[in-house]
Amino acid sequence: MPGGVTVRVPAKVNVQLAVGGARADGFHDLANVFLAVGLYDEVTVTPADALRVTCEGPDADQVPLDRTNLAARAVEKLAARYGRRADVHIHIAKDIPVAGGMAGGSADGAGALVACDALWGTGASRDELLEICAELGSDVPFSLVGGAALGTGRGEKLRVLEVGGTFHWVFAVADGGLSTPAVYGEFDRLHAGVAVPEPVASGALLEALASGDALALAGAVSNDLQGAALSLRPSLESTLTAGVEGGALAAIVSGSGPTTAFLVSDGESAGKVVEALLASGVCRAARVAVGPVPGAVVL
Ligand code: ATP
Numbered sequence: 451m452p453g454g455v456t457v458r459v460p461a462k463v464n465v466q467l468a469v470g471g472a473r474a475d476g477f478h479d480l481a482n483v484f485l486a487v488g489l490y491d492e493v494t495v496t497p498a499d500a501l502r503v504t505c506e507g508p509d510a511d512q513v514p515l516d517r518t519n520l521a522a523r524a525v526e527k528l529a530a531r532y533g534r535r536a537d538v539h540i541h542i543a544k545d546i547p548v549a550g551g552m553a554g555g556s557a558d559g560a561g562a563l564v565a566c567d568a569l570w571g572t573g574a575s576r577d578e579l580l581e582i583c584a585e586l587g588s589d590v591p592f593s594l595v596g597g598a599a600l601g602t603g604r605g606e607k608l609r610v611l612e613v614g615g616t617f618h619w620v621f622a623v624a625d626g627g628l629s630t631p632a633v634y635g636e637f638d639r640l641h642a643g644v645a646v647p648e649p650v651a652s653g654a655l656l657e658a659l660a661s662g663d664a665l666a667l668a669g670a671v672s673n674d675l676q677g678a679a680l681s682l683r684p685s686l687e688s689t690l691t692a693g694v695e696g697g698a699l700a701a702i703v704s705g706s707g708p709t710t711a712f713l714v715s716d717g718e719s720a721g722k723v724v725e726a727l728l729a730s731g732v733c734r735a736a737r738v739a740v741g742p743v744p745g746a747v748v749l
Contacts, residue, residue: 493561549627551705596745615662696726
């Protein structure tokens with residue numbers, strides 16, 4: 451776009467999401483293994499008279515266009531830090547399912563930050579950008595970094611992970627979203643009075659990622675929020691079953707859901723799982739993507 455900067459940002463899938471008990475501040479400690487996958491939003495910023503947000507894409511009507519949009523909040527934070535006005539038009543070309551547990555809002559926050567940093571020539575360091583990302587939300591730093599990473603704390607303290615290959619995925623997009631706070635609330639309800647163990651990353655899972663072995667990864671993926679997501683949306687059980695019957699190596703709810711993620715052996719197998727999911731009528735759409743892919747990139 452003339453005079454503007456466009457940044458492409460990927461979605462994520464949690465190959466492991468280990469959730470600890472509720473802390474005094476209401477948050478949960480996590481051991482969160484993120485993998486960036488090739489479904490992308492593109493965020494364009496152009497100079498304007500005032501801050502405004504527009505959005506296009508199949509789910510655009512579900513995206514807030516006011517100051518609650520994570521992209522707008524990111525731009526305001528960067529502007530405040532550098533003592534300038536946040537007068538930009540942010541346009542989001544949205545392809546990541548909204549409220550689908552794939553960190554679409556976080557992707558837009560990271561994308562807008564990187565785009566405005568480039569537009570304004572602020573020269574902010576990577577650490578400064580990551581600090582702003584962490585203030586915006588637990589998943590935002592990973593959207594900036596991409597690849598694969600272990601997030602601890604609320605998920606925002608990142609350790610980059612080596613990955614020895616490319617993994618193939620199918621994502622079943624459900625009708626309607628699930629609110630992340632509601633899913634954590636259901637997790638707390640289901641675990642009331644139960645001692646929840648400290649969340650730790652699985653050694654087998656980290657080895658599987660490092661070796662690029664899809665079968666080993668399939669045996670190690672896990673999501674502690676899956677029970678809560680299924681409790682709020684029992685129909686997801688039939689989506690998971692349809693994908694496994696279609697040949698997926700593993701089936702898991704993505705983050706807080708309701709998107710479900712299917713690890714498959716290759717592109718051909720991905721096509722078969724897509725067909726099985728669509729034929730069973732258990733999802734609104736099925737998308738194919740590979741990971742890991744890089745984080746926010748200026749186009
Ligand atoms: P996560 O996986 O990080 O828990 P999610 O993928 O489930 O998130 P998002 O798509 O990030 O969910 O959207 C969650 C809510 O955030 C939306 O319902 C919407 O109200 C709000 N939101 C704020 N900014 C955005 C944005 N840029 N894009 C989408 N949703 C946004």
